[in-house]
Every structure is written in C-alpha cells, then in structure tokens.
Amino acid sequence: MLNSLNIGNEIIAGCKDVFSTMLMVDLEPGEVVVQQKVDIKSNITSMIGLGGGLKGLLAVHCPQTVATHITSTFLGMDVDEIDDDVKDAIGEIANMVAGNLKISCASADVNIELAIPTSIVGDSFYVSGNAQSTRLVVPFFMEQDCFWIELMYVLNS
Amino acid sequence: MGKNVLLVDDSSTMRKIVGRSLRQAGIEFDNIFEAADGLEALEVLEKEKVDIVLSDINMPNMDGIAFLREKATRDAIKNIPVLMISTETGDDIIGEAKSLGALGAIKKPFTPDKVNEVLGPLL
Numbered sequence: 669m670l671n672s673l674n675i676g677n678e679i680i681a682g683c684k685d686v687f688s689t690m691l692m693v694d695l696e697p698g699e700v701v702v703q704q705k706v707d708i709k710s711n712i713t714s715m716i717g718l719g720g721g722l723k724g725l726l727a728v729h730c731p732q733t734v735a736t737h738i739t740s741t742f743l744g745m746d747v748d749e750i751d752d753d754v755k756d757a758i759g760e761i762a763n764m765v766a767g768n769l770k771i772s773c774a775s776a777d778v779n780i781e782l783a784i785p786t787s788i789v790g791d792s793f794y795v796s797g798n799a800q801s802t803r804l805v806v807p808f809f810m811e812q813d814c815f816w817i818e819l820m821y822v823l824n825s
Numbered sequence: 826m827g828k829n830v831l832l833v834d835d836s837s838t839m840r841k842i843v844g845r846s847l848r849q850a851g852i853e854f855d856n857i858f859e860a861a862d863g864l865e866a867l868e869v870l871e872k873e874k875v876d877i878v879l880s881d882i883n884m885p886n887m888d889g890i891a892f893l894r895e896k897a898t899r900d901a902i903k904n905i906p907v908l909m910i911s912t913e914t915g916d917d918i919i920g921e922a923k924s925l926g927a928l929g930a931i932k933k934p935f936t937p938d939k940v941n942e943v944l945g946p947l948l
Contacts, residue, residue, distance in 0.1 A: 689934035690842070742838050744845065757838040763883070764933050767912025774915060782912065784835065784885055 673776045676700030679806050679817055682768030686761060691741050698807035698814070706805040708816050711735065711791050712750050714762040717783035722773060724821030727795055728762045733813045750789050759785035765817060798822055827855030828948065829873065833866040833880035833892070834910070843879060843910060850941035852948065863892025870902040877947065882911040882918060890918070893925035908944060910935070
C-alpha cells in the first residue's frame with residue numbers, strides 16, 4: 669500500500685539520484701510542503717501526467733538560471749536562453765524523476781503509468797488540480813538557484 | 826568495417842547524452858544514427874547498415890514496444906539487436922520487450938559505466 673511510502677522522501681531520493689547520476693550535482697533538498705501555497709519563481713515548467721494507481725501530474729519548475737545550467741551540463745555547451753533544447757532537457761528531468769517515483773510506488777504495489785513530458789515557458793501561470801488531490805512541493809537548492817518539484821495526485825482505488 | 830548504432834528517443838537531449846556516454850565508456854561507433862520514435866527508427870533500419878539499436882520505450886507516434894513488434898515482422902531487419910534505455914524498468918514491460926526480441930534494458934538515469942557494463946558484452 670502507498671501508505672507505507674513517504675512520497676516526499678521518495679521524490680527527494682529520486683531527484684537526487686537523477687542529478688547525481690546524470691549531472692554530477694549533489695542537490696540540497698528543502699522542506700517538503702504539503703497542501704500549502706508555495707511561492708514558486710519559475711520561467712519553465714515541465715509536466716508529466718501520471719495514470720494507473722496514482723493519477724495526477726509531476727511538474728519540475730525552474731528559473732532560467734537553473735534550466736539553462738542543467739541543459740548546458742547535459743549537452744556540454746553554453747546555453748543562455750530558454751530554447752527547444754532547454755524545454756527538452758527539463759522534460760527529461762521530469763521523465764526520470766517520475767520514473768524513479770514509479771519504481772518506488774511499484775515496491776508498494778501501486779503501479780503508475782507515465783505519459784510523455786510537456787514543457788511550458790512562462791512565469792504567469794499556476795498549476796491547478798482536482799479539489800480532492802494531494803499537493804506536495806519540494807524545493808531543491810543548487811549553486812545557481814533553487815528549483816521545485818511539485819506532485820499533485822489522487823489514489824485510484 | 827566498423828559498427829553503427831541507432832539511438833531512438835523522442836528527446837534530442839537524451840540522444841546526445843547517450844551518444845556522449847558511449848564515447849565516455851570507450852565504445853566507438855563509425856556512425857551514430859538518430860530517430861525520434863519507432864516509425865523513424867524503422868525508416869533508418871531499412872536504409873542504413875545498423876549493428877545495434879538503443880531505444881527508449883515511452884515515445885509518441887510509435888513507442889518502443891510497438892517498434893519491436895513491427896520490426897519483428899520485417900525479415901530484413903528483424904535480427905538487428907535492440908537494447909532498451911528507459912525510465913520504464915518494470916518486469917512487465919521489460920519482459921514484454923524481451924519477448925519481442927530486446928536483449929535487455931538500461932535504466933534512466935544511467936552512467937557511462939552502466940552503459941559499458943550492459944552494452945559492451947553485446948558488441
């Protein structure tokens with residue numbers, strides 16, 4: 669059962685795994701915020717839909733400094749502006765973090781299906797979910813700035 | 826004659842990362858072909874000499890499982906080996922991929938060492 673998992677801790681572990689393995693970056697996670705408004709300063713958001721036993725979405729919100737740094741490191745070249753490469757790179761981060769969450773949930777007999785990531789560029793929007801959904805936000809700190817991972821979900825009984 | 830590889834992933838970033846990981850792992854290919862989904866991959870396989878395919882599973886248009894299924898029906902390309910590189914590593918989906926001819930899977934995220942460990946013995 670999903671109750672046996674601490675979803676916030678699983679997101680932290682999964683995200684740290686992605687960054688240490690693919691980017692050689694040791695992330696510093698902040699406090700997990702559940703069901704409270706969080707002031708997110710983002711210029712690009714990549715979202716991936718979740719289905720199956722846990723329905724909702726996982727979003728990665730990044731300011732431009734973080735998004736371009738991640739993309740530069742991935743590609744081994746300087747990236748200064750949010751372009752198609754940045755949208756693609758942050759989408760892959762969302763994909764891999766969601767993949768790790770899927771593995772964690774499978775260990776608790778909850779099978780998640782993953783959609784294909786979608787990226788949105790802009791800073792004047794917020795993500796709204798089902799009124800019954802649980803909303804959880806985790807900030808992560810790296811040298812350049814902070815970024816956030818947000819999970820909104822309902823359990824599919 | 827050297828070997829050629831086909832990288833199949835809807836993320837151009839991930840294709841570049843895989844290509845770089847191959848080089849970092851000391852695995853040299855004469856040509857690295859790329860495709861963004863299973864449909865493009867089939868087109869490349871019909872036109873080019875490819876020795877091994879590294880393919881994602883979750884992709885638009887034709888995903889990795891549908892790609893394996895279709896490839897298995899085409900005599901000219903059905904024996905080209907395929908290794909999956911994906912966030913999808915559950916026994917069910919990897920089992921299905923293997924039943925359709927995939928040799929194994931590498932989980933994203935991965936290191937060059939992991940790529941070498943899995944891919945090296947297959948070359």
